[in-house]
Amino acid sequence: MQYPLKPLCIVHVRGSRISQETVQFADERALSLCVGGQVLTVLMATPGLERELAAGYALTMGWSRPSDSPPRVNFHPGQGQVELDLDVSPAQLGVVRAAGGGLLGPTEADPLAAAGEIELAVLRNLTSELGKAQVIYPLTRGTHAAALFNAQGKMLAHAEDVGRHNGLDKAVGLAWLKGTLSKAAALALSGRCSLEMVLKSVRAGVGVVASVSAPTVPAVEAAERLGLTLVNCSGPEELKIYTHPRRITADGQALPPP
Numbered sequence: 625m626q627y628p629l630k631p632l633c634i635v636h637v638r639g640s641r642i643s644q645e646t647v648q649f650a651d652e653r654a655l656s657l658c659v660g661g662q663v664l665t666v667l668m669a670t671p672g673l674e675r676e677l678a679a680g681y682a683l684t685m686g687w688s689r690p691s692d693s694p695p696r697v698n699f700h701p702g703q704g705q706v707e708l709d710l711d712v713s714p715a716q717l718g719v720v721r722a723a724g725g726g727l728l729g730p731t732e733a734d735p736l737a738a739a740g741e742i743e744l745a746v747l748r749n750l751t752s753e754l755g756k757a758q759v760i761y762p763l764t765r766g767t768h769a770a771a772l773f774n775a776q777g778k779m780l781a782h783a784e785d786v787g788r789h790n791g792l793d794k795a796v797g798l799a800w801l802k803g804t805l806s807k808a809a810a811l812a813l814s815g816r817c818s819l820e821m822v823l824k825s826v827r828a829g830v831g832v833v834a835s836v837s838a839p840t841v842p843a844v845e846a847a848e849r850l851g852l853t854l855v856n857c858s859g860p861e862e863l864k865i866y867t868h869p870r871r872i873t874a875d876g877q878a879l880p881p882p
Contacts, residue, residue: 655667664712675801680793680796682695754769837858847868
């Protein structure tokens with residue numbers, strides 16, 4: 625498989641030793657998301673899974689719902705554009721722009737239902753399984769990853785990208801287009817879980833998010849308000865469950881609240 629990598633000669637300093645070596649970098653390119661011929665936003669993303677990224681972005685931004693049929697998605701490599709067959713009103717697009725130039729979108733989401741349990745023994749292994757699935761990161765140390773799992777711990781979709789949000793959107797879009805998103809019980813993230821990542825996860829209908837790094841305060845507050853179980857899982861031996869622990873069971877019994 626051809627990965628989106630680029631070689632570059634660098635000067636490497638290790639202790640007193642100075643040498644030249646060639647290293648691999650993860651590539652990124654501009655990708656325009658269009659509806660009705662109009663560019664709605666431009667993302668900087670790692671090449672690959674462009675259709676899935678666009679579909680996932682539309683879903684996690686609230687332009688569609690998980691219960692909707694996925695839109696038709698056409699990727700035009702020569703133009704660096706993805707055309708989505710969607711009917712999006714201006715009110716759905718949001719007005720706030722993130723630091724990276726993309727639309728932040730609505731700052732709220734519909735709360736999750738209380739259902740969707742997952743066993744603690746399964747949850748313990750999600751971030752390590754995510755790490756095993758990464759192929760670009762070990763070569764570059766420059767990408768993030770996201771993966772969706774069912775309640776039994778089976779990986780449903782996985783994606784890597786230079787952007788945290790892009791990795792999430794690619795994994796969600798991949799599962800949505802494959803018809804397996806409704807089976808997703810948990811999402812594992814290789815990096816920090818921010819407010820926007822919480823909102824995207826809730827809009828995708830995923831009840832549990834496990835991230836390798838700790839979340840931000842707004843992310844925890846939003847997760848509590850929206851019914852999302854938010855977990856910091858740096859390894860199988862230690863989990864920090866910030867919100868809604870009763871969605872997690874140990875030997876069939878829900879974990880007690882803090």
